Amino acid sequence: MTGEPLSAQPPTCGAPRPEIGMVVLQPTAFCNINCSYCYLPDRSNKHVMAQSTVTRLFSEVFASGWCAHEIIVLWHAGEPMAAPISFYREAFATIERLRPSSVSVKHSFQTNGTLVNDDWCRLFQESNVGIGVSIDGPREIHDRNRKTRSGKGTFDKTLAGMRCLQKNGVPFHVLSVLSNDSLADPDGMLAFYIGENIDKVCFNVEESEGTYVSELFDTPRAELRTRFAAFLRRFWHQARASGKVTFVREIDQAVPRMFRPEGMPARNIQCDPLAMLNVDSRGNVSSFSPELLGMKNKDYGDFLLGNITINSLAEIYANCLESALWRDIRAGTRACQGACEYYSICGGGSPVNKLFENGSFTGTTTSFCTLTQMVPTDLILEAYDRLEKTWIDNDPATIVPASSPTTAEAAALSPRMP
Ligand code: SF4
Incomplete structure (x- = not known):
């Protein structure tokens, strides 16, 4: 140790x-x-x-x-x-x-x-x-x-x-x-x-x-x-x-x-401090969107919150809470909460996409959230409306997968990485 x-x-x-x-x-x-x-x-x-x-x-x-x-x-x-x-x-x-x-x-x-x-x-x-x-x-x-x-x-x-x-x-x-x-x-x-x-x-x-x-x-x-x-x-x-x-x-x-x-x-585990803990091969730690690890930006530097080989997790968490990264991601989540009718499904989107597409963590809509949150939500509601409530009441299997993934399986399926 x-x-x-x-x-x-x-x-x-x-x-x-x-x-x-x-x-x-x-x-x-x-x-x-x-x-x-x-x-x-x-x-x-x-x-x-x-x-x-x-x-x-x-x-x-x-x-x-x-x-x-x-x-x-x-x-x-x-x-x-x-x-x-x-x-x-x-x-x-x-x-x-x-x-x-x-x-x-x-x-x-x-x-x-x-x-x-x-x-x-x-x-x-x-x-x-x-x-x-x-x-x-x-x-x-x-x-x-x-x-x-x-x-x-x-x-x-x-x-x-x-x-x-x-x-x-x-x-x-x-x-x-x-x-x-x-x-x-x-x-x-x-x-x-x-x-x-x-x-x-x-x-x-x-x-x-x-x-x-x-x-x-x-x-x-x-x-x-x-x-x-x-x-x-x-x-x-x-x-x-x-x-x-x-x-x-x-x-x-x-x-x-x-x-x-x-x-x-x-x-939305991309918007909560340490809910996603991202660690590179040398022990550098970041949080939020995993893609931030290894990137650099003029406003946020290297997005790192510490290194697990020399810092305790408590120190890394304290660094996170004091960081401009968290301040701005939280501002973006609150902006989504106030402005977006999809927030109750999405929970604030993907910080890395906000940064790449909008130039800032503090904004709201991106093409990414439009495709990954808004479109699926619209399609499910469209199907629900077309068949009306009887569809779900009578045949839940039509819309709910035959075997819903466990929380772990769902999380494992969720990262959107190449
Ligand atoms: S769908 Fe987009 S704008 Fe709406 S809450 Fe999610 S990230 Fe924010």
Whole structure:
């Protein structure tokens, strides 16, 4: 153990008590491929997180008393399988040894799938790891952006990885970044998933982040909203009709947020201090949107709140509460609360998108929230209105997924990363 002694008490009297729901860990910044829209600035760096950093981090997290009863540990930001299997065996054992019985932990990988083999599948099964594979659709769409470092398409390798997961009985979902071409072809996208026996699908619309500027996000917002709504409406209804694609994240995560018990707030873990704890391979810590980790900005510097190898979690939390980052994110959330009719579903949006799209955390509407919050909400209400209340009363399965994900599964499916 290094650094300061563990501290379990909130450092600031009267401050909101954090509730850690997700820890996003970067085992290595390195990625073995080179997607054209990747926002990660350090993806050639092969440094791997030290085991002492894992130990220190989870000693602090579990001793804090701030964990939700169920936390997701998402290994991401770089290609997680670029670190060796032995790294994870040791890290998982450490986390399990430190874990209090009152907290359950679900490990999750977001991967490009190109390095999956039988040995990895064994680890995933033994440790019940949730897997998200990034694949953008059929070969001609996927290979346009997801390329090797020498510029070749990665479709064949990703497909081979998915088939290896299927052969070994490892469940997974896919995450597809939608571009101009895929947005225009919901039926073709659905046919691809059905043809590959993929039953859980998440979409990200290609966006401008870091140094990447998306053509799609240059589209006027109203036009993009109309196009995405047309895509999602068609995809959702056809997927339901097929009975083969049973989970469409954009819809199936919005339904329980919309039809939740009276008085239950919609929590947005990107807007609460430390609710998402984001840690890079050298122990640097940030919070809120994970994409902020590793970026720099003239107003906020590097967005870091401390380093877990030298700071206690209580110090990091105190830094967060005093930061301009938190001040401005909170102002943005309050602005949303006062101005937006979707706030009760959304909870304040994605800070990183507010910064990239509007130049400030303090604003409200972005193209991102228009697509991820407003469009799904509108489509669900549209379906509800069309069939009237009897639809839900008589056949809830029509709108609610056959097997709703647990909180942990839903959180694991939620990060919108490439
Ligand atoms: S939908 Fe957009 S404007 Fe509305 S609460 Fe969410 S982030 Fe704010």
